[in-house]
Amino acid sequence: MRKARKRIGLLLAGVVLTMSLPMAAYAKEGYTYNYDWWMDVQYSPDAYSVAGVFSAKELGLDTVLSAPEGLFVYDRYIYICDTGNNRILELEREAPDSLKVKRIIDSFKGGSGSQTFSAPTDVAVTEDGYIYISDKNNERILKLDMELNYVMEFGKPDDATFDQSMSFNPKKISVDSAGRVYCIAANVNKGLMKFEADGEYSGFTGASKVTFDWTDYVWKKLATKAQREQMESFVPTEYDNLYMDADGFIYVCTSNVSSDELMDGDAAPVRRLNMMGNNILVENGNYPVVGDLYFESGGGFQGPSLFTDVTAMENDIYVVLDKVRGRLFAYDDQGRLLYAFGGIGNIDGYFRRPVALDHMGRDLVVLDSLDGSVTVFVPTLFGDRIFDAIDQFQQGKYYESGETWREVLSMNGNFDLAYIGIGRSLLRQERYQEAMEYFTLKWDGDNYSKAFKQYRKEWVEEHILWLIAGFFLVLCVPLAIGKVKAIKHEIDIADIFRQC
Amino acid sequence: MLASLKKKETYSRYFASLKFSLYCITHPLDGFWDLTHEKRGSLAAANTILFLTLLVRILKLPYTSFMFMMVYWEGINIFLYLASVVFPLALWCVGNWGLTTLFDGKGTLKQVYMATCYGLTPYPLLQLPMIFLSNVITAEEAEFYVVLGSFSMLWVGVLIVAAMMEIHEYKMGKTVLFTIATVFAMLVMVFILLLFFSMISQGVSYFISLYREIIFRL
Structure with a gap:
């Protein structure tokens, strides 16, 4: 008996060993994945590899980054809003794997109000050489030139559509080629606030449509007034972030979504807005643009992917950043998932609290708020070839x-x-x-x-003769046979032959 | 039985009864009356039709164009797939016979089975060409395929109801009533079967765990 048990024990150990070996190999492959037609997870070679993770130490800064929120890439410069320290870092990317602090922007010259920032949350730089800063707690969006001279500011709009009892706290900004500023402000759910280049406020754009189905309507009709107040009210969703692509369309993302809506494809957590503020994002994939398709809770995570930032490249490939599981999802212009990678963790290529994302050419830059660091990703050969193939197809090659x-x-x-x-x-x-x-x-x-x-x-076209011949055979031959038979029958019963 | 297989008239009767299914599907009321009352149907023909139905159902899996039938081969169990026809059919026959026999139904279990199988005839008849059709049409012409498919199912449904009406010698209203009642009877049987199987598996797992416990302590 004991011997038998020992043998079983050995066998079990063998099974465990053989099973753990391939699993160890798979763990590495689990970083990048995709979903196939059946929505099964298919692990894939890495599309991006980490070129470097840069925190205050690597950048040679004395003060550690405190809850940075905003990230902007212009040419080979990376701008980071170090929100907690009320400053903006201008970094230069000298080589693919090295970042250097070019200057620290914590004040500016000119202007009438305070010349420092209070919780700057986003920054944008335009081709004509202006820096736009959303100075959140100072309730203004600043426009500075490259030498940090005050040019103008966009303040709280003096307009009936904006609730005057509310404070104006711009969170995220984007500037188009004509100098118009689009802004997501805190506690505003009417869409993007749009300012003309001369500072005039010109209203909201791109508000999401309020939808509710008839069951909600019936419930509201039946409910008492007290119950109705308890129910959730149907308000448009507040956007989390925006990105102006090369064609002037604005990508927005929102994390105010429910998992039911997501799987039905009604939530549209990522949108591409045209000038009219309509969503023109193409979703021809087998499943909607929602990030992860399966969101079992576990490992401290639960619920669907919540997108906190989006960036779009020249060939309409866009990447979204999921703050729940720290993953990046890249989609092509048809809304089909190219690859997903990343995660929450402490190793390079994982994040602790990712908040912002931008791209430099094909490279991706991710800002980690809790870690106070910037991760730079460069595409691998696999990732590069995917870009090439899509580019070539779009160019007609x-x-x-x-x-x-x-x-x-x-x-x-x-x-x-x-x-x-x-x-x-x-x-x-x-x-x-x-x-x-x-x-x-x-x-x-x-x-x-x-x-x-x-x-x-x-x-x-090739077989038309055969087709006609076949058709002829099927139709005419039985007809002919019938005719021949009829004639034969007539001959058989004909009187003139009967007599002989 | 074997002796009868050697006789020539056995085959001529078999083929005649099989051919009669074509008359049944075009003249349901007349056909299904004659099926049992004039003894023009045969169990062998009914089995053949059921076999053809199952065969076509299997052939559909690999040969239908992937645009109309996307088969997740990893998840296919051929026996479960066939059971999706055979199991409801068995439930239907038993349920229908069990109910109608209490309410002046003239049909026996054998006749209910036979008539239901004859009612299935349009399925292999239409679905087999549809396999070919699916491979020569594009996504824009998918409506033809869909309409033809629903038509074949509808036809089968109408035939089965008509068959029940004729073999039980019921009026229309009573037939509809008992068709609905049979569906409920099927549900009840499914419920009881589920209960039965879950009880059995609980019982078995109890003894398995008992055995494991004893082995562990030895």
Whole structure:
């Protein structure tokens, strides 16, 4: 008995050992992942690697960053709003893996009010050389020139649409090419506040539509007044952050979402607003742009991904930052997930409380508020090739795009978009049958239909003679046989033959 | 039984009864009356139709275009998949017979089964060409496929109701009433089966844990 037990023990140890070995290998691969057509998690090679993590120590600063909130990248300069220390850091990226403090902005010249900042939360720099700073607790948005001379400020709007009893606390700002300032202010849920270049307030834009379904309406009708007051009121969602892309469209993100709405695709936590303030974000993916599809609670996390910042690159690839699990999600122009990576933790490439995100070319910069650090990510070969393939397709180099997607595929055979990318490239090269194979593999019915339509047309044109012949055979031959039989029958019963 | 397989008329009767299913689906009231009262149907033909239905249902999985049928092969259990036809069919037959036999239904369990299987005829008849159709149409023409699919199901439904009406010699109102009642009877049976299985598995797991405990202490 004891011997048997020992043997079982050995066997168990063996099982545990063999099972733990591949698991150890998988743990590394778990950093970057994607969802396939069936919404199963498919781990992927890393698309980004950490070039460096820079905190006060690495930057050679005396005071540690205190709850920094804002991040802006202009050319090769990174601006950080060190909110708790009332200063703005201007960093220069000298090499891919080195950042140097160029200057510390904690005051400016000119102007009528205070010449220092009080809790600056965001900063924006424009091509024509102005720095815009949202000076939150001083209730103003400052416009300074590069030498830190006061140019003008945008204050609390003197307008009926803005509740005058409320204070004006700008949280996030963005400036378009004409100098118009778009601002997200605290406790304002009517959308983005828009200021003209001359400082005049011109109203709200991009407020989300208030939606409720009829069950809510019925409940409200049935409820007493006291109950009604207890119920949640339907107010538009407040935005968390905004980003002006190269085409002048504004990406906004919000974390005021419920998980039900997210999975229905009604929540739209990421939006792309046009000049009219309408959401024009393309969501052609198999699932809506919501970050993680599964949000089991565990490890101290619960609930869906909550986006705290968004940034968009030149080719309409946009990346969103989830503050719950510290993950970055990159989507292409069709709203399909390219890759997701990151996490909460203390190692490089993980964050403690990520708050802001921006990009420098293809590199990503993430600001960690709790850690007081900036993480710079550079794309790996895998990430670079994905960018290349999308770029080439957008430029009309379909053949090259297909070849690049093949390269991506050789690095990650579980990447659905690579198959579809090759298929789309083949489709453009009019190689329909091959394209159909690739679309079939990854369940892309729409593109498959496009390819199949052309293939079917070609097939019919090639085989038209056979088709007509087949049709003729099916239709005319039984008819002819019937006729022959009828004649034969008539001959058989004809009187003239009967007599002989 | 074996001796009868050697006789030629056995086959001619089998094929005649199988061919009669085509008459049934186009003339349900007349056809289903003759099915039992004129003995023009046969159990062998009914089994054949059920077999064809199951066969077509399996063939649909790999051969339907992926645009209309997305098969998660990792999650397919062929027996469970077939049970999705056979199990409701068995419940229907038993439930319907059990109820109608109490309320002047003239049909026997065998006849209920036979008539229901004959009612399934449009399914293999339409779904088999639809497998081919699905491979020659694009997403824009998907409506043809969808309409044809719903039509085949609707046809089957109408046929089964008509069959029950004829074999039990019921009026229309009574048939509808007992169709609904049968559905409820099926639900009750499912409930009892679930209860039964959960009780059994609880009982088994009790003895398994008892055995484990004893082995552990030895």
